[in-house]
Amino acid sequence: MSKSHHRNRHSDDLNSDTPAPDGAEPPGDKLALRDVTAGRDPLDRILNTQHIEHVVPRLQPDLLHRVIQVYGLEDCGELVALATSEQLSRIFDLDLWRAARPGQDDQFDAERFGLWLEVLLESGATAAAQKLAGIDVDLVGAGLAQHMLVYDRAAVTPYETLDGELVDVVRAVDDGLSAELAGYVLTAKRSDSWEAIIEVLMSLSAGHPVYFSRVMSECRTLSNSGFEVDGLHDILGDGEQVMFDLAVDREGRREKQGYVTPGQARAFLQMARQIRLGDVAPPPANPLARAYFRSIDKTTMADVHEESGLLQGGSKALPVSEDTIKAVDAVFDVLLDARILAQPPRALLGGSGDQPVRFSRMQTHMQFVLDNDEIAYSTRSEELVYLANTLMAGCSIQARPFTAQESFDAAVAVCNLGLENWPIRWLPAEAIAPSESFLVDHDLVSVFQVGWTVLYNDVSMYAAKQLIGVLMRMRCDDREIQAGLDALRIEMARHWRAGAPWRARDALDVIATLDMPAWAALLALIDECPVLHAGVGASRNSRVLSVNVSDFEFISENSQIASVCEFMQSLPETLRP
Secondary structure, eight states, X not given: OOSOOOOOOOOTTOOOSSSOOXXXXXXXXXXXXXXXXXXXXXXXXXXXXXXXXXXXXXXXXXXXXXXXXXXXXXXXXXXXXXSOHHHHHHHHHHHSEEOSSTTSOOEEOHHHHHHHHHHHHTTOHHHHXXXXXXXXXXXXXXXXXXXXXXXXXXXXXXXXXXXXXXXXXXXXXXXXXXXXXXXXXXXXXXXXXHHHHHHHHHHHHHHOHHHHXXXXXXXXXXXXXXXXXXXXXXXXXXXXXXXXXXXXXHHHHHHHTTOOOXXXXXXXXXXXXXXXXXXXXXXXXXXXXXXXXXXXHTSOGGGSOOTTSBOOOOTTOOOOOHHHHHHHHHHHXXXXXXXXXXXXXXXXXXXXXXXXXXXXXXXXXHHXXXXXXXXXXXXXXXXXXXXXXXXXXXXXXXXXOOOHHHHHHHHHHHHHHHHHTOOGGGSOTTOOSOOTTHHHHSOHHHHHHHHHHHHIIIIXXXXXXXXXXXXXXXXXXXXXXXXXXXXXXXXXXXHHHTTOGGGGGGGGHHXXXXXXXXXXXXXXXXXXXXXXXXXXXXXXXXXXXXXXXXXXXXXXXXXXXXXXXXXXXXXXXXXXX
């Protein structure tokens, strides 16, 4: 998620209409329009747009990536063919790295890299090689090294022993797949995308020999194995070190664009749970947040995602043609209609009818800042975006990632809770609550930390502790259910003592056999980001037999926490067999 949540339509920042940017398909090779009924498939409508070859190279990479996510990489080959190498490099930062679970560090996806090579080949081996030659050679080499081993032909030539036995030094790892190319022997480590890899490398060798040589050298280095086991054998191997370096470089680029890395996000959220509200004075500024904003301040606007969804033209860019502007508008209309172009999260101000009433405290404070100090309002808005980004990068909700709107709403809700629970001892003498001007001089990061601490202690940890007590007293005639309840108690107690009770969520399934609404409510409360599920009320209604897991609201007020306490106190009666 980028530093800027907002994406508005503009046509003023386009580059020159001619010639097409580097890496784009030349006019003579532009793709034929699809024969489809107008207005049916948004992807077809985009590709049928006149002058689309001038539009795609000017779209922000994250916007192209959203289209790829919606329609699938395999179906977006024609769009990929029109993208530049620079766009692909930034898309790779988004698409080739995956986390096994929300909030965990991203790992390079070798299978996805192979699929990208196959899709690039759809536009021809020459075009694929041209685009690949504009990508960082370390990334391409490391990606290819996940699929194959590379050796110099001279080093692995079969030889005959003194006994007359012919020894083949290299054997293919997967399905006997191997090839010789330009003095190198390539052997497969995995079979998927093998043909595409060989075809692309042949074209690179013919058309981009210098780049090809650098890629092969990288792969050859990573193919070198068989280190002796000694006192240093725990040091990262060459392949692991390269992947680590690539991940660090990627995080550096994304930080400049306003992203928060998963590691930093997890660390911030963990620190935010440990604020001591009984201290005489508020804690010092969070060092992770301070470092983030310091790095953002040093970043030029050219390094940050533009808000238009378009790549910004240089100062010497020629005016674009009227046809290209119309084509851009047409593409954006399709993206908006299909809800692919990300709408900004619901505004905190502006009187939206959809704005949650429970956020009124935050709305009042932010409105005062807007009316009296525009600089402070801008700073508070940036802090709110940082908090939303942090939740997306380092936290999960119901064991899944946050959406952009959910992360924004959650950040606002936690800040609203933080304002309500700001310790009186941290306020000026005789004040009993933060005044409307509070956010002029106080940052939202500190307010969020107060709310996040309250949410953690008074909801997640409290609900887990109460549930453990209930389970200790529960007895069920069904042996299988009783065994499940005992296992849940043990698992929940173990993770509660470790301070992360949500890690026992899988064991909560046994509660569903007793009361479905109570099960959904407990899943929502004992979570990394606890929320108030409709099951809190539904569990008291014996006629409710099913629940929607997504039917919840973010906890933003003490009155909601009070309802959590009531629900947990009624739980023994609710779960009585």
